[in-house]
Amino acid sequence: MVLDDRRHHPDRRANNDQSEGRYRYPGWQEQKIQFITRFIFLVLGVGFFNFTTGIVPTLWSTEQLNSAYAIYFILQAGMFIHAAKINICPTRYHLAMWIDIAIASISVLNDPYPIPPSLLVYIMIVLGNGMRYGMRLFAESLIGCFSAVMVVLFLRYALGNSEFSPGLVFLNLFGGIILVYSYVLMGRIERSRKELETNSNIDTLTGLLNRRALQEITGTMFEKLQCNHKKFVLLFADLDKFKDVNDELGHAAGDLVLREFARIVRACIREPDVAARFGGDEFVIILEDATLNHAQLIAERIQQQVARWSDDNEIDFSVTFGLGEAPTHGNSFSHLLEQVDQALYHSKSTHTGGGITVARPVI
Numbered sequence: 001m002v003l004d005d006r007r008h009h010p011d012r013r014a015n016n017d018q019s020e021g022r023y024r025y026p027g028w029q030e031q032k033i034q035f036i037t038r039f040i041f042l043v044l045g046v047g048f049f050n051f052t053t054g055i056v057p058t059l060w061s062t063e064q065l066n067s068a069y070a071i072y073f074i075l076q077a078g079m080f081i082h083a084a085k086i087n088i089c090p091t092r093y094h095l096a097m098w099i100d101i102a103i104a105s106i107s108v109l110n111d112p113y114p115i116p117p118s119l120l121v122y123i124m125i126v127l128g129n130g131m132r133y134g135m136r137l138f139a140e141s142l143i144g145c146f147s148a149v150m151v152v153l154f155l156r157y158a159l160g161n162s163e164f165s166p167g168l169v170f171l172n173l174f175g176g177i178i179l180v181y182s183y184v185l186m187g188r189i190e191r192s193r194k195e196l197e198t199n200s201n202i203d204t205l206t207g208l209l210n211r212r213a214l215q216e217i218t219g220t221m222f223e224k225l226q227c228n229h230k231k232f233v234l235l236f237a238d239l240d241k242f243k244d245v246n247d248e249l250g251h252a253a254g255d256l257v258l259r260e261f262a263r264i265v266r267a268c269i270r271e272p273d274v275a276a277r278f279g280g281d282e283f284v285i286i287l288e289d290a291t292l293n294h295a296q297l298i299a300e301r302i303q304q305q306v307a308r309w310s311d312d313n314e315i316d317f318s319v320t321f322g323l324g325e326a327p328t329h330g331n332s333f334s335h336l337l338e339q340v341d342q343a344l345y346h347s348k349s350t351h352t353g354g355g356i357t358v359a360r361p362v363i
């Protein structure tokens, strides 16, 4: 997985399971706060129509309205219990939001005030859902609430329950502008957040993954290994004579060698494979669903290309590989790496450079 190419971006893998990253998945605590807010608004709605002197619902009877609120309560309480059990459930996020839009619309339809205060609930719906669950739900809640306001206001006039008022037009305009503005701002915040996340995973010199990202990805791979039993191969590469390159030709030449090596690695692996700079002149490559024979071929191919580039540019260096397979040579990243590192060390001490050694199986 190579990072200076969008197709190879680590986010891509992470986000594939998350609808291309357009959802945010808040934890239970955050969802609990949203449900509590819903119930507070429900109490306010019931209080407004039942206990405010002079307020009579314009369309339905108070009993009908209370039944609607009771149904709302039952549905959202069900969602609340579901959320406590299953945190991540996009279908529930959508459903709960549309139920909010429905009850807000019923409230606005029955609100006797010429400029209904219940209209403000739509702002709460858009912000409460949009800011919590990502841009996709934000856009949907914006479109949903905007359409609902249009329909509800039209119905109020069509049913003769309300008269045209410039105040209402301005309230809608202001509300609409606030929401569109917050959508744009939220989009920017989301983009910056993603950029930050991406940058924190990249080794800036080579454009490959850094050690932090590698550890995250391999952690997930070992977890998956328990269910799918798909083996993967780890190649640990260490450049030979790299210190001499630095000492004799300068640090800039050393940097060039590291960048070129990264380019060669990228050219020799497939899209789902992972390539990372582990530190200094050490690199880790992970080949998914591959055998040690296949890894050996890749290592040889990289060595050939390194030799060619080294000759062409008259910079003397080579690369040594240690190879190991999960879980045969280790059932955690650190364990596997330790075994492969030993193989690499053995290779370095028995060759003058450019060796390939496979780790010993764990007994």
Ligand SMILES: Nc1nc2c(ncn2[C@@H]2O[C@H](COP(=O)(O)OP(=O)(O)OP(=O)(O)O)[C@@H](O)[C@H]2O)c(=O)[nH]1
Binding pocket: 205, 238, 239, 240, 241, 242, 243, 244, 246, 250, 251, 252, 253, 254, 255, 258, 279, 280, 281, 348
């Ligand atoms: N140019 C450059 N040099 C670096 C960078 N990071 C580490 N180094 C240098 O890489 C060198 C690594 O040293 P060694 O591990 O001894 O390299 P080597 O000569 O290939 O020796 P072996 O790995 O033992 O075969 C050190 O001189 C570090 O200063 C970097 O980002 N750029």
